[in-house]
Structures are given as structure tokens and as C-alpha cells.
Amino acid sequence: MKPKHLRTFGAAIFILLLLVPVFFKSTFVLHIYTLIFFYIALTAAWNIPAFGGQLSLGHASFFGIGAYTAAILYVKYGVSPWFGLLIAVGVSLLGGVILSLPLIRLRGPFFTLASIAFTEVLRMVAIDWRSMTNGSVGINIPFKPGFKNMTFTSGEPFYYLFLATAVIVVLLTYRIRNSALGFHLRAAASDDEAARALGVNTSLAQFLALMWSAGLTGVLGVFYVFYNYVMEPNTAFSLDLFSLQPALNGIIGGMGTVWGPVIGAVLMTPLGEFLRFYLSTIQQGLHYVVYGLVLILTVKFIPGGILSILEPLISRKKKDRDKPKEKEERS
Amino acid sequence: MDLYIQVLVSGLLLGGVYALISIGLNLIFGVVRIINFAHGEMVMLSMYLTFWLHHLYGMDPYLAAIVVLPVMFLFGVAFQRVVVQPILTTSATMKIFTTVGVSLLLQNLVLIFWKGDFRTVQTSYSMSAFEVFEIIVSIPRFVAFVAALLSIIILYAFLKFTFAGKALRAIVEDNAVARLMGVNVERHYLLAFGLGCAFSGLGGVLLMPFNAVYPTVGVTYTLLAFVVVVLGGLGSMSGTFLAGLFIGVVEAFGGTFVSPALKEAIYFGIFILVLLVRPQGLFGMGRGTEEVGLK
Numbered sequence: 001m002k003p004k005h006l007r008t009f010g011a012a013i014f015i016l017l018l019l020v021p022v023f024f025k026s027t028f029v030l031h032i033y034t035l036i037f038f039y040i041a042l043t044a045a046w047n048i049p050a051f052g053g054q055l056s057l058g059h060a061s062f063f064g065i066g067a068y069t070a071a072i073l074y075v076k077y078g079v080s081p082w083f084g085l086l087i088a089v090g091v092s093l094l095g096g097v098i099l100s101l102p103l104i105r106l107r108g109p110f111f112t113l114a115s116i117a118f119t120e121v122l123r124m125v126a127i128d129w130r131s132m133t134n135g136s137v138g139i140n141i142p143f144k145p146g147f148k149n150m151t152f153t154s155g156e157p158f159y160y161l162f163l164a165t166a167v168i169v170v171l172l173t174y175r176i177r178n179s180a181l182g183f184h185l186r187a188a189a190s191d192d193e194a195a196r197a198l199g200v201n202t203s204l205a206q207f208l209a210l211m212w213s214a215g216l217t218g219v220l221g222v223f224y225v226f227y228n229y230v231m232e233p234n235t236a237f238s239l240d241l242f243s244l245q246p247a248l249n250g251i252i253g254g255m256g257t258v259w260g261p262v263i264g265a266v267l268m269t270p271l272g273e274f275l276r277f278y279l280s281t282i283q284q285g286l287h288y289v290v291y292g293l294v295l296i297l298t299v300k301f302i303p304g305g306i307l308s309i310l311e312p313l314i315s316r317k318k319k320d321r322d323k324p325k326e327k328e329e330r331s
Numbered sequence: 332m333d334l335y336i337q338v339l340v341s342g343l344l345l346g347g348v349y350a351l352i353s354i355g356l357n358l359i360f361g362v363v364r365i366i367n368f369a370h371g372e373m374v375m376l377s378m379y380l381t382f383w384l385h386h387l388y389g390m391d392p393y394l395a396a397i398v399v400l401p402v403m404f405l406f407g408v409a410f411q412r413v414v415v416q417p418i419l420t421t422s423a424t425m426k427i428f429t430t431v432g433v434s435l436l437l438q439n440l441v442l443i444f445w446k447g448d449f450r451t452v453q454t455s456y457s458m459s460a461f462e463v464f465e466i467i468v469s470i471p472r473f474v475a476f477v478a479a480l481l482s483i484i485i486l487y488a489f490l491k492f493t494f495a496g497k498a499l500r501a502i503v504e505d506n507a508v509a510r511l512m513g514v515n516v517e518r519h520y521l522l523a524f525g526l527g528c529a530f531s532g533l534g535g536v537l538l539m540p541f542n543a544v545y546p547t548v549g550v551t552y553t554l555l556a557f558v559v560v561v562l563g564g565l566g567s568m569s570g571t572f573l574a575g576l577f578i579g580v581v582e583a584f585g586g587t588f589v590s591p592a593l594k595e596a597i598y599f600g601i602f603i604l605v606l607l608v609r610p611q612g613l614f615g616m617g618r619g620t621e622e623v624g625l626k
Binding site: 053055057101108109110112113114116117118120121124125127128239244247251255285286288289291292293295296298299300303 | 417421422423425426428431432433434435438440442550554558561593600606
């Protein structure tokens, strides 16, 4: 149970975030905020299978599928992206079904490998299938402003769109984690065999978790492509941007927790943008060296992520306030 | 018909090198039981080493193996000692993240120091070929195949007949019992990692005369080696060898008859299919593979 004032605190931050575009007119500030919301949502969606201990490095596949589906429908067939969104989610879910097939038998590292391979396959198909995807050149979204086209003349609509998405996805992961599915997943994560012995269908739980995750990631792909106007295979199915980045955010914040992805994305997105802009001008590749080091050091020194440091601080306050209740929870 | 045989031959020749790279991985995996996501980076590093020895000192790529092999052996030993040993008893997630982190680090250090250009080694024999029964055989590919085959035989003999080799096989079969029988398991981990890196590194050397090297080339080889190892079966050398040849042939046929851009997609597809139908691999032992996630 979260203390009540933590909820008030959350609501206050949300209201402040609603007001940001009113006071800050700088497109750069808005862009950074929008990116943070995007990565919060992406990391939270990535984190759902992680409740069950599954580590995917292939979420770029769902992202790319969503982005490409909506972009192709819009550019080639004139389908409004809002309607395309539904189809894109459907196709992303189909991708989720395909990737979840190995889950019937695979756990751990081999699932991770299969997820990387899956993304690579899709990237190559996107490069090769020129008639549909325009090959390596990619797809450009024509600039025709209007709500129907999900194209806007200013940054605010996307700011609010991504803010809303982030809030919804995080609340959704909260609900999932505390539902029967969430308990099945957590049981699978701590001891798969024991959970199955107790009658939990862990494969089904992992499958459902992956489907939620795939669908939500597909939605983000759609929003992202209309936010950026361009999509090409090496970006859409980029291991670095959409597979490794959410995983990195997740592990740094706290994998398999609700708030870990939020903390991770809030910290890592501005840092990532800073490193990308400043270090890349000094030396190409330097920011990934920093990423690699951060990853290795986090895993070595704070394997539970930043949340594992913060949590005792919060629960200590709680312990001071009502000691007997804490005891009850522990038993 | 000629075309089919031609493609088959070049596929088999390439497959030999793939088998060599994968046997290095299989040895490491079988003994140390870690999924090393940075395995392809070993191949990448040895390719670069070969390139620089050729570029700076005019060393023939095949001669460079004399330098590359011991360097990669030591690199493997150091890698096991510094990176792998501390995380052996941790969760799968931490193993994945640590080795992914190392892979990211190595790729980008190489990018910083040696830039992202495609580097190739041009030798007098790079383009040469000979003809047997109207089949054209490229000389560097032929040399690569023969050398790969020889080193696989040497490794096999080492594992079969030497004391250290027997100890390694004992660890593959049952780690705990090997330890009880007095095998210094940690020391043999170092040996296995060193040998695995050296053999995969030799694969990199052999690829260099007809392949380009660039910082992210390792990603493909990591996936490729895992495809081959899983297909052939964890812990099975002959299985890995056959699977390597098979993947080489699949790549050659896919590249010729489907699309050069999709040749890798085809064997990744096969990978996912094999994981699905027979995750212990075609020749795998099955036993002891649950702990790494194969059920």
C-alpha cells in the first residue's frame, strides 16, 4: 500500500505537468518532456513481461510493426492514423503471438536471444520489402496538419498525448501487477517450477503479459512515427533505441516493479539526450560507452535498481507511523 | 543444376568457418554455462586485429593468426576472470545485462578508436579461385574451410585424449561431480573461455580475407553462433559442426535464390523454429540445459 500523501504527491506532479506547455514555450523543453513521457510508457510496457522474469531485447519489433502499419495505411491507403492505430495494435499483437511461441518452452537467456533474432528478421524484411515499406529510404509522413491526420502544427498536442499515454500505461501496469495475472507472473519469476506445481499456468501468464506489452508498444510506435514524420527500418527496428533503451531504463529504475520504469525513464532520457548531443559531437559512440558502463555498474552494485534504494526510505517513514501494521504485512 | 552445386559448395565452405566460431561458443557454453552476448565481439576483435596487423605491418592475414590466437586466448581468460566469474552465481537477468553491457562497450570503444568504416584486407589471393568439375572454388574460402576443419579436429583430439580435455568434458557432463572428483573447476573455466575465444578468433581471422569488418559486425556473429549451437545441440561438437555447415548452405541458398538482404532472416527464422520444436537441438544432450532456460 502506498501512503496516502504519496498519491497526493503524484497528483500534484501530474497537474504541474499539465501546466508545463502553458509556461514553457521552448520547443526543446517540450520535446524533452515528450520524449520522457514516451520512454516512461515504453519502459512500463516493456516491464510487463519482466514481472514474470522475462527479459525481452526485442521490443523494437512491436514498436516497428506498429509504426510501419499505421504509416503504410496512412500514406498508401489514406487511412486515418486513429483508425490505423487499431489495426496497428492488431498486427503488433500478431507479432506478440509469434514471439510468444518460443515462450512455450523457453525461459531466460534463450527467450532474450529469440527476441533479438525476431527484431533482426523484421528489420531485414522491412529493408527488403520495398514495394510496401519503401526499403531503406523509409516512409515520410506528409505534413497535412489536422486532428484526423494526427499531425499538428505545434508540439503541445503530442505533449499531452504522450503524457496521457504514459499515465495510462503506468496505471495499467499497476493494475496488472496487482491482478491475478500479476501474481501468477511474480510466482513464475521467483520459481517457475514451484508455481506450475501449484497449478499456475505460467506459460499462459507469460503469454498474456507479452501480449499486453506488445499491444501497448505498438500504440507507442504509431504515436512516435506521427510525432517524427519519418520511419526507416534501421530506426524502427533499432536495437539501441527501442529494445535496449527501455531495458536499460527498467534495470536502472528497478525491473519488475511499477515505479522503476518511471524513475529509470525520467533519469535516463535527459541524460541520454544530453550524452547524444554533447558527447556525439566530441566523439561518435562515446555515449554508448557511457551506457555500457552504467549498465554493468548498475547490475553489479544496485541489481534491484534505484527503486531498491528508495523503497527502504519510504517504508521507514511508514514504519515510524504505524509499527504494528508493518509487522502484520511481514508475517 | 550446376548453379545448385556451385551454391552448395560455397555454402559448405562458409559453413566451415561458422562451425568453428560456434564450436568456440559451444565449448564456453557447455563448460561455463553462460550465455555470452558478447561472443560476436570476440570475432569482431580478432578480425580487427588481423586487419591492423595486415595494414600496419603488412602481415599476411593467415600469418596474423600466430599473433591473434594467443592474444584472443588471453583475452578470453581475462574476460572469464574479470567479467564472467563474478556473475556466475547471479540471476540470468544479471548475466544477460552484464554481457550485453560488455558487448555495447566493446562495439563503441572500437567505433571510437577505429571509426565505423568498413575495413577489408586486400591480398593477392582475395579474388582468386580454382575450378574443379566446372565448379568455381574461391581460394580464401577454401583455405578457411580446410583450416577450420583442421582446428576442429585438433580441438576434438584435445578434448578426447588430453587430461585437461577430459576434465573439460567431465565438467560439461556434470559440474558438481567433476568438482567432487578433484577437478579444479574454476581453472578449467579459464581454459575453456580462453580456448573458446581463440577458436572463435581463428574464425574471425579466416573470414577476414573475404569479409569486411566494422564495429557492429559482432551482433550478427553472436546470433549466428547461437543459432548454430542451438541447432546442433548444446554440448555436441559434431552436431555443432553439421549445423554450421547447414547454416552456411542455408545462407548461400537464401542469398542466391531468395534475396541477399534476407539470407540472415531465413536462418533466424529457422532458429526460432528449432527453439520451438526441439529446443535441445538436433543432436543435443538435453540434460542440464534447463538451468539456462531450455525446457
